[in-house]
Amino acid sequence: MPLSPDHVFTVSELNSEVKWLLDTQFGVVWVEGELSNTMRARTGHMYFSVKDSRSQLRCAMFRNDNRRIDFTPQDGQKVLVRGRLGIYEARGDYQMVVDRMLEVGAGDLQAKFEQTKRRLHEEGLFDEQHKQSLPAFPRSIGLITSPTGAAVRDALNVLRRRCRHAQVIIYPATVQGATAAPSIARMLKLANKRNECDVLLLIRGGGSLEDLWAFNEEVVARSIFDSALPVISGIGHEIDFSIADLVADLRAPTPSAAAELCSPDSAELQQMIKAMQQRLLRQQENTQSGHKVILTRLQRRLDNHHPQSRLRQRAQRCDELELRLQRQIINAQGRARNRLVQLQTRLKNLSPEHQFVRRSSQLSSLNSRLTNSTRTTLQRAGLRLDGSVRALQAVSPLSTLGRGYAIVQTTTGTVVTNTDQVNAGEALDIRVSAGKISARVT
Incomplete structure (x- = not known):
């Protein structure tokens, strides 16, 4: 995803981003190398490394996948592994999660299997639109298989138990070896030519990749695709998967499951x-109940449209309207009385007598307030x-004179405060508290 140059990852974000890039850019890959550090945990998961002369790759193979290995992996053994690249985020370790492991000897067959599978897929032989x-x-049920193998016995036991009425026709074919693929193809064509079955079962017991290789041959795949009769494949065990399973109209994990x-089970x-x-x-019962409901509804509708019923409804409607009219008249009278009382109250408040009384009361109140205010003002x-x-x-001088002091003044009224202000023989006026004394300076 686009990131700004100054973007800073957390460790978890970076590991998650690397994991996403590895998963989306590489997808499923095949790797060849030598096993080392092989270890199987108590949970059944297997951990190991695949290495060559220059590098090594840590791998993890979980229990459900490693149970399909048909050999015992050992250190130093050359193997071919298939899986997806990823990262163990808790430690930040780059690793490969393996879902398939083959010995290098089986690698050529696996490569041929993938090549055939890819080519037939491109041609549309696996498309769902072709499935019948x-x-x-x-x-009538046809079995294309070895007439002496365990697969035919298992299938017949199932059919005998579940579907006794069906006819079973066995088309004997070689199911292992170089002649197996042409033999299977011939039986498919023969069954379609005879057209005596409603469905065909292509079945075989379990085995190694080499044992089941006939069911990966292109001639078998094209014969299944060209079959006008629907084909169910039941090849090997649940973990085995062949090209015939991809082309067949339905895949069953085992021959018994195909049967x-x-x-259809008779008991079922x-x-x-x-x-x-x-x-x-x-x-x-539901239909009868429904008809009863419809009949009741129609009877009710008929009763509702009866003249007597309509007259009753009209009479009831008239009574209802009369009651509503009476209530409206009573409510209107009540509103009129309330309005009259309101107008009388307003008229009384606006009459000259009421105004005179109200103004007189206001004047008495104002006169009392004026009297009290005047008295309070005079007191203050x-x-x-x-x-x-x-x-x-x-601060009056008379108060000072009353205490025995006197004020000496010249005849011009100047107050004498210093001896330098008078001369010998000059006349003075001496003011005391209760009069004035004339004197002369000696």
Whole structure:
């Protein structure tokens, strides 16, 4: 994804990004090398390295995958492994998660398998649109297999138990070796030519990749694709997978499973028929109940449209309207009375007599407030005057004279405060508390 140049990864973010890049850029890869440090954990998972003369690659192979290995891996053994590249984020270790391991001797067959698979896939032989549907109740079932193998016995046991009414036709074929692929192809063509079966089972027991190789041959794949009859493949065990499985209309993990897939179980059919009978009875009861409901609804509609019923409804409607009219008249009268009371109250408040009384009351209140205010003002003014008189008396010269002091003045009224201001023989006026004395300087 695009990142700004100044983007800083956390360790977890970087490991996650590297894991995503490895998974998307490489996908599934095959690697050849020598096993080393092989170790199987108690959980069944296997851990090892694949190396050559210059490098090594850590690998992990989980339990469900390593159970399909048909040999015992040992250090120093040459192997071919398939898997996806990734990173163990907890430690940041680069590794390969392996899902398939082959001895190098089997690698050529695996490469040929992949080459054939890729070519047939490109031609569309594996496409779902070419798959045929299986008959629900086959009357005749064809088995293309070895008539002496365990696979045919297992399939016949299943068919005998599940579907006794079906006819079973065995088309004997060689299922291992160089002649197996042409033999299988011939039996497929023969079964289609005779057209006596509703479905074909191509089955074989388990084995190694070499043992099952005939089912990877192109001639077998094309014969299955060209078959007008639906083909179910049941080759080997569940872990075995062949090109025939990819082309077949349906793959079963084992021959017994293939027989089960094409044959309806008699017990299950009986249960199905019983269930269908019960479902039919329930459906009939539901239909009758539905008709009863419809009949009741129609009867109700007929009653509702009867003249007497309509007259009753009209009468009830008239009563309802009369009650509504009475309630509206009562409500209108109540609103009118309330409005009249409001207007009378307003008229009373606006009458001259009421105005005169209200104004007289206001005038008396204002007169009382004026009288109280005037009295309070005069009291406050008298108190202020008394305070001023006392302050004036405290600083008045007359108060000083009353305590025995006198004021000496010249005849011109100048107050004498220093002996230098008078001369001998000069006339002076001496003011005392209760009068004035004339004197002369000696």
